[in-house]
Amino acid sequence: MSTPASAARLRVGIAGLGRLGRRHAEALAFSTRHVELVAACSPVAAELELAAAEFGIAPEHLHADFEAFVNDPGIDAVVLVTPTSLHADQTIAALRAGKHVFVEKPLALNVEDCERVLAVAAEHPQQVAMVGFVRRFDPSYRRAAEDIEAGRIGRPFLVRSQTCDQNDPQGFFVRFAPTSGGIFMDCSVHDIDLARWMLGRPKALRAFASGTIALHPGLADCGDVDNGLAIVEFEGGARAVFYASRTLPHGHETTTEVIGTEGTLQVGFGAARDRIERRSAVGVHHDVLPDFFERFREAFAHEMVDFVAACRGDKALTLTLSDALEATRIGLAITRSLRSGLPEAV
Ligand code: NAI
Structure with missing residues (x-):
């Protein structure tokens, strides 16, 4: 109209x-x-x-x-x-x-x-x-959210989500890191928002994180890592596990698993660039998505x-500024935990 x-x-x-x-x-x-x-x-x-x-x-x-x-x-x-x-x-x-x-x-x-x-x-x-x-505008994530809303996996209680970029030997993100807030605020903030969306916006209570520098020592200057892991506890028992990486050798892999009392949902596994699979004497192969933009072009x-x-x-x-505030609040607790080595209240 x-x-x-x-x-x-x-x-x-x-x-x-x-x-x-x-x-x-x-x-x-x-x-x-x-x-x-x-x-x-x-x-x-x-x-x-x-x-x-x-x-x-x-x-x-x-x-x-x-x-x-x-x-x-x-x-x-x-x-x-x-x-x-x-x-x-x-x-x-x-x-x-x-x-x-x-x-x-x-x-x-x-x-x-x-x-x-x-x-x-x-x-x-x-x-x-x-x-x-x-990701709120990605057709696959939207369908996953609709499935959860319709009760198809029962009560969702655990989200495992990762944002992993292909290694960039030029280290673009090492220059970008000082203004980005670090790997969790830059990459995992998407997974944090997803977890809140898929779990029905529960209140986050506590976060624990760890990380390592596998390939880019320049990140140490701003207290960042190129591979980070985090666990977030929510009120009511729901939990989320996040992994973020800047160093995948083969391509970009954003994946999410939502685990419920009556089923699970997986989004994005395999990271296939297209629908071609090549079979030969050396194995079965498909090309991999090169970057976040190609993965989320449609979104x-x-x-x-x-x-x-x-x-x-x-x-x-449906996405609100409060959602963005909560994602920042959780991302900051994770980042504090990375630096302190201790669980941090959200
Ligand atoms: P970039 O460094 O390539 O681009 C930043 C741009 O801002 C440059 O064009 C620069 O000239 C301009 N700029 C700097 N100061 C400015 C000012 N005072 N006024 C106007 N323009 C100014 O960075 P990139 O990768 O494009 O990221 C930009 C933002 O997009 C970041 O906040 C990043 O977190 C976000 N982003 C979001 C993604 C997503 O998946 N939704 C993926 C990549 C980036």
Whole structure:
């Protein structure tokens, strides 16, 4: 059904045109309905040149300065794909400038910053504020959640979930690590959000973590590891186990298992890139997904569609800022435990 709000195309500006920002920009410019990518912001001149050349953004809507960007009267909404340490302040500035906001995960690297964002969002209830927990938009995870909701595995009580990236010998993430919050805040935050979603949003009580550096000693400078393990205990008896790695030799493997009293569900095992299996004298082989983007390409597309729909008043979001705050709260307890070597209260 078409409403007056949905008659016009949503005018969106993007901040950050790095590894992921370019992908979001492509989706907004070329493959998402009811939206127009009209502005871009980056402190890097080459990225603004790319925004003009690739996405046809007019010179008056190319901004090196974030304040000028959020106050651009030509945009209704912003998509923030900037370093995590900037998310909270940029989200607040955009909400105060009257824009809808999509901000990449995690919302912030401390609970106080998340709470500041929630408070400002509450002052602007007509504006959408959405955090990019992309797995919530993945068709397989959605079906798993529907199965659980319908009681098909009984009462879910245990989630085992991992986010493991292929080793990058160039060590991109070693440079990225100091602003990312560490491996648990950067990678496991997705698994944390998933666990809360699949377990029905129980209150987290306690976390324990350990980790090791297998290949990238540079991470020690910021107290990070390239392989981390964590256990989280929830009120009511549910538990979650997380594994995050930067060093898989063969490809990207995001997998989740949800264990219930009457069955289990597994999502993503095998990490096959396509449906081809090759058999020969040396064995049976399939190609492996190279990275998170290829695994979640479809989910990233759905995520933008749902953001645009929410801004236009066509569809409500089920993912909330409180979910993002809780994911940060749990991720921080895990990170404290990694450093202290002791169980930490959430
Ligand atoms: P990146 O380092 O490749 O890109 C960051 C971008 O932000 C660059 O274009 C940089 O020029 C721009 N930037 C820096 N300061 C800025 C400012 N003050 N104003 C505007 N732009 C500014 O990083 P990447 O990998 O693209 O990550 C960006 C965010 O996306 C991070 O928060 C990360 O956690 C998140 N992310 C989410 C993923 C997911 O699965 N949902 C996957 C990868 C990243």
